[in-house]
Amino acid sequence: MKFRTWDDMLKQGFRNVFRNRVMSLASISAITAALFVLGLILAVIMNLSNIVSGLESKVEVTIFLKKDTQTSDIQAMEQQIKGWDGIKEWDFISKAEALETWREEWGDKRYLLDGYNSENNPLPDSFLIRVEKPDYVDGIVAQARNFKAAEKVQYSKDVVDSISNIAATTRLIGMIIVILLIVMAMIIIHNTIRISVYSRRREVNIMKYIGATDWYIRWPFLIEGLVLGLLGALVSGGLTAGVYSLLMNRLSGSRIQNNFLSMFQMLPLDRIIFQIVGLFLLVGSVVGIAASMLSIRKHLRV
Amino acid sequence: MIQFINVTKEYGNGIRALQDVNLTVENGEFLFVVGVSGAGKSTLIKLLLKEIEPTEGAIIVDDVNLSQMKRREIPYYRRNMGVVFQDFRLLPDKTVYENVAFAMEIVEASRKEIRRQVPAVLSMVGLASKANDYPNQLSGGEQQRTVLARALVNNPSLLIADEPTGNLDPTTAGEIMKIVNMINHRGTTVIMATHAKDIVNSMKKRVITFQKGVVVSDKMKGEYFGEV
Numbered sequence: 443m444k445f446r447t448w449d450d451m452l453k454q455g456f457r458n459v460f461r462n463r464v465m466s467l468a469s470i471s472a473i474t475a476a477l478f479v480l481g482l483i484l485a486v487i488m489n490l491s492n493i494v495s496g497l498e499s500k501v502e503v504t505i506f507l508k509k510d511t512q513t514s515d516i517q518a519m520e521q522q523i524k525g526w527d528g529i530k531e532w533d534f535i536s537k538a539e540a541l542e543t544w545r546e547e548w549g550d551k552r553y554l555l556d557g558y559n560s561e562n563n564p565l566p567d568s569f570l571i572r573v574e575k576p577d578y579v580d581g582i583v584a585q586a587r588n589f590k591a592a593e594k595v596q597y598s599k600d601v602v603d604s605i606s607n608i609a610a611t612t613r614l615i616g617m618i619i620v621i622l623l624i625v626m627a628m629i630i631i632h633n634t635i636r637i638s639v640y641s642r643r644r645e646v647n648i649m650k651y652i653g654a655t656d657w658y659i660r661w662p663f664l665i666e667g668l669v670l671g672l673l674g675a676l677v678s679g680g681l682t683a684g685v686y687s688l689l690m691n692r693l694s695g696s697r698i699q700n701n702f703l704s705m706f707q708m709l710p711l712d713r714i715i716f717q718i719v720g721l722f723l724l725v726g727s728v729v730g731i732a733a734s735m736l737s738i739r740k741h742l743r744v
Numbered sequence: 745m746i747q748f749i750n751v752t753k754e755y756g757n758g759i760r761a762l763q764d765v766n767l768t769v770e771n772g773e774f775l776f777v778v779g780v781s782g783a784g785k786s787t788l789i790k791l792l793l794k795e796i797e798p799t800e801g802a803i804i805v806d807d808v809n810l811s812q813m814k815r816r817e818i819p820y821y822r823r824n825m826g827v828v829f830q831d832f833r834l835l836p837d838k839t840v841y842e843n844v845a846f847a848m849e850i851v852e853a854s855r856k857e858i859r860r861q862v863p864a865v866l867s868m869v870g871l872a873s874k875a876n877d878y879p880n881q882l883s884g885g886e887q888q889r890t891v892l893a894r895a896l897v898n899n900p901s902l903l904i905a906d907e908p909t910g911n912l913d914p915t916t917a918g919e920i921m922k923i924v925n926m927i928n929h930r931g932t933t934v935i936m937a938t939h940a941k942d943i944v945n946s947m948k949k950r951v952i953t954f955q956k957g958v959v960v961s962d963k964m965k966g967e968y969f970g971e972v
Contacts (some may be wrong), residue, residue: 447852648833651793652898653823654850656816 447658455665458638465634466670472630473674473729474681476623477722481682483616484721488714490609494602501576503583503597505569511591516567519589523569526585528578532571540565566593624729631670631733635663639737663734671730675722682722683715745770746792746902746933751801753787753957761787763957765801769935771901774928776944777937778968779954785937788954789906792935793827794818823851826895826932830907832887834879840866840890841875847894865893869923885916892923896932903927905936909943917943944968 459466507516516534523532535543541563545552558564569586573579579597586595639646649659690708748767754760762784769775777785790796791803794810803810805821813821834843841862848858866872869889879887888908895903905924909917921943928934938944944951944967951966952959 444852444854446855447849450849644833645835648835648846649850650819651822651827652847652850652894653819653821655819658819658850658852 451658451661451665454662455669458642458662458666459669461641462634462638465630465637469627469631469634469670470674470677472623472627473671473726474678476620476627476729477675477678477725478681479616479623480620480725481678481718481722482685483612483620484718485682485686485714486612487609487616488717489709490605490612492709494605494609497598497602497605501573501579501598503571503573503579503586503595505571505586505589505592506594506596507567507569507589507591508593509566511567515591519569519591522585523571526582528574528582530572530574532569535568535570537563537565537567540568624725627674628729628733628736631667631730632737634670635667635734635737638666639663660735660738663738664731667730667732667734668727669730671726671728672723673726674730675719675726679715679719679722682718683711686715687711745804745806746935747802747804748788748791749802749804751791751798751803753784753791753796754799761957762791762798765957765959767952767959767962769933771933772928772931774925774934774947774949775936776947776949776951776966776968777935777954778939778944778951780939782956783954784957785954786906787957789904789935789937792904793825794821823898824900825902825904826892826898826900828888828891828895828903828905828908830910832879832891832911834887834890834894836879839876839878840871840882840893843879843890844893844897847897851898853898861897862893865897868896868926869893883916884912885919888912888916888920889923892920892927896927900932902933902935905934905938907938907940908936909938909940914942921947939968941968 505519520534523529538560541555541558544565545555548555571582571586573582583595583597586592646659690711693708746767746769748765751762751765751767752760753762765784765788777788779785787796791798791810792805794813797811806824808821810821835846838846844862844865845858848861853861863872863875866875869892871886871889871893874882874886874890877886879890882890888911891908903924908924909920912920917940924934924936925947948965950964951961951968953961953966953968
């Protein structure tokens with residue numbers, strides 16, 4: 443097709459969007475809603491998998507010891523641990539050291555722990571073992587559990603597994619919601635284009651008699667659907683970015699971020715937003731074009 | 745040249761609109777297709793436009809069998825014919841000029857060609873002064889002349905008119921027929937379906953009469969006397 447024809451079709455497509463203002467707005471809102479939910483889910487999943495891969499890269503096994511474990515027992519255990527396969531490094535952390543670390547972590551709120559001293563320290567002695575590869579974790583955990591003095595064996599695989607579970611569930615529920623919303627958006631765009639086709643049916647009829655090709659008739663409607671999809675993608679991209687940065691500001695100022703989640707930094711916005719907006723543009727344009735394709739096929743019979 | 749060979753058209757509801765029609769139209773001919781409503785005139789035109797397919801028989805236009813024409817070839821086939829309807833079918837939100845230019849935009853003519861061709865055709869049908877008017881500002885005759893201009897602007901070799909004077913008073917109808925006749929004299933084949941006796945009888949052209957889907961007469965310099 444000639445450049446002038448493309449020019450005309452683009453203008454026609456945009457003109458249709460404005461001519462159908464109310465329906466266009468409804469379509470854009472629908473696709474925005476669908477993509478916004480998709481964006482939030484993606485942001486959560488991306489952060490969770492970032493945490494998972496962070497944890498996997500530093501697999502740790504912690505053996506918490508029973509309260510009255512004797513020094514001789516600890517020394518015996520040290521001897522055994524040295525002989526295990528896959529140990530990168532290990533460390534014995536006495537309860538006094540653990541309390542000190544706790545105080546440091548709490549920073550300016552450490553006065554809350556002032557009530558604890560060497561007499562009533564609630565923390566246990568522990569071994570912290572760094573493992574070379576996640577594959578060794580199971581063996582090490584099994585051996586550690588054989589220690590009579592082991593109160594509890596904690597390892598990051600537990601955390602990794604439960605985070606992976608959360609991510610999988612989020613993905614599943616999220617995708618169901620997103621698919622429902624996308625279907626809704628498609629129905630609304632489909633209707634919008636149908637109305638557009640209907641309001642231009644005389645023109646289309648004349649075009650067919652004069653000898654316009656099918657694609658010449660289709661393009662303006664496809665462009666209309668595409669514009670709706672892309673506008674929805676941009677609005678939801680902005681919305682997702684806004685909500686994400688808001689959430690990040692809230693979290694970084696809170697106490698949760700300072701200790702419990704200190705290792706789980708939220709990914710900075712610029713690490714996720716381009717992927718998300720890229721996906722939005724792709725999904726938006728596919729949904730827009732597919733919906734208008736359906737309306738044209740059904741209602742134009744060109 | 746247009747040939748209908750043993751053409752029968754039966755619609756889905758069992759109505760047989762055309763039966764065993766044989767017909768040859770030479771290039772440059774002027775042909776009236778007459779008969780009462782439901783005699784098969786519109787079916788003939790729809791078949792010629794390849795809007796519908798014959799149930800039996802073949803339609804051959806310039807050595808091309810329409811049944812063998814591919815879907816994507818239809819638009820290019822239709823560019824060879826201008827079509828005029830009884831109900832005008834103008835776009836109300838476009839001016840006379842834009843309505844005519846629209847037909848050229850669709851076939852992707854250049855802006856330069858459009859600027860040259862549209863005014864020429866408008867003055868040919870006597871509408872040069874109404875170029876910037878909208879259809880609702882025009883009389884019925886002026887609207888039909890706009891349609892004629894739109895049908896002619898791409899220089900078709902065939903003009904198909906389905907009851908073009910059906911909504912016009914006799915004087916206005918006469919003016920339209922003058923233009924149609926002029927177009928025919930320039931070499932364009934004209935096929936016009938009508939039941940306007942006066943027009944047919946005053947023109948002294950070939951007349952094909954349909955009755956219940958069957959050709960009952962085909963005469964050079966024929967006449968039409970209405971329902972027999």
